[in-house]
Amino acid sequence: MSETTATLYEQLGGEAAVNAAVDIFYRKVLSDHRINRFFDNTDMDKQAAKQKAFLTMAFGGPNNYSGADMRQAHAHLVKKLGLDDSHFDAVVENLATTLQELHVPQALIQQVAAIAETTRNDVLGR
Numbered sequence: 016m017s018e019t020t021a022t023l024y025e026q027l028g029g030e031a032a033v034n035a036a037v038d039i040f041y042r043k044v045l046s047d048h049r050i051n052r053f054f055d056n057t058d059m060d061k062q063a064a065k066q067k068a069f070l071t072m073a074f075g076g077p078n079n080y081s082g083a084d085m086r087q088a089h090a091h092l093v094k095k096l097g098l099d100d101s102h103f104d105a106v107v108e109n110l111a112t113t114l115q116e117l118h119v120p121q122a123l124i125q126q127v128a129a130i131a132e133t134t135r136n137d138v139l140g141r
């Protein structure tokens with residue numbers, strides 16, 4: 016193996032880290048009254064793949080990020096439920112807290128938050 020620098024996704028622990036974070040993260044989101052109404056019509060049991068896609072993306076992993084898909088996936092939430100910056104901030108906060116509980120170093124958490132930021136305008140449809 017060559018000594019290349021590990022990607023953020025790898026530094027966080029790769030797929031195992033994503034799996035560990037999925038349950039904690041979504042439990043937090045669903046119990047957060049600032050944002051849980053957005054998930055009222057979402058079948059969370061069927062969400063595993065989407066949750067993994069979310070976190071792999073946030074971790075800078077191998078998923079192909081598509082701004083168009085993020086825009087499309089959240090458009091109805093913006094239009095019908097008024098999804099805005101405050102809700103986006105709450106999701107990022109829950110993500111950071113999840114990673115803190117998993118003892119991820121603060122410097123890596125900041126990198127994750129920065130990647131999440133890159134999706135903000137697409138998620139919020141602007």
Ligand code: HEM
Nearest residue numbers: 050053054056057065068069072088102103106131134138
């Ligand atoms: C870091 C920013 C975000 C990322 C990376 C992200 C990622 C995703 C992904 C990958 C999907 C699945 C798309 C699909 O395959 O259909 C999704 C759907 C969804 N997201 Fe997000 N999201 C973000 C922010 C938010 C925020 C701020 C909210 C609301 C507070 C939200 C609520 C939802 C809901 C309700 C769905 C639809 C679930 C369903 O199909 O019922 N997301 N998101």
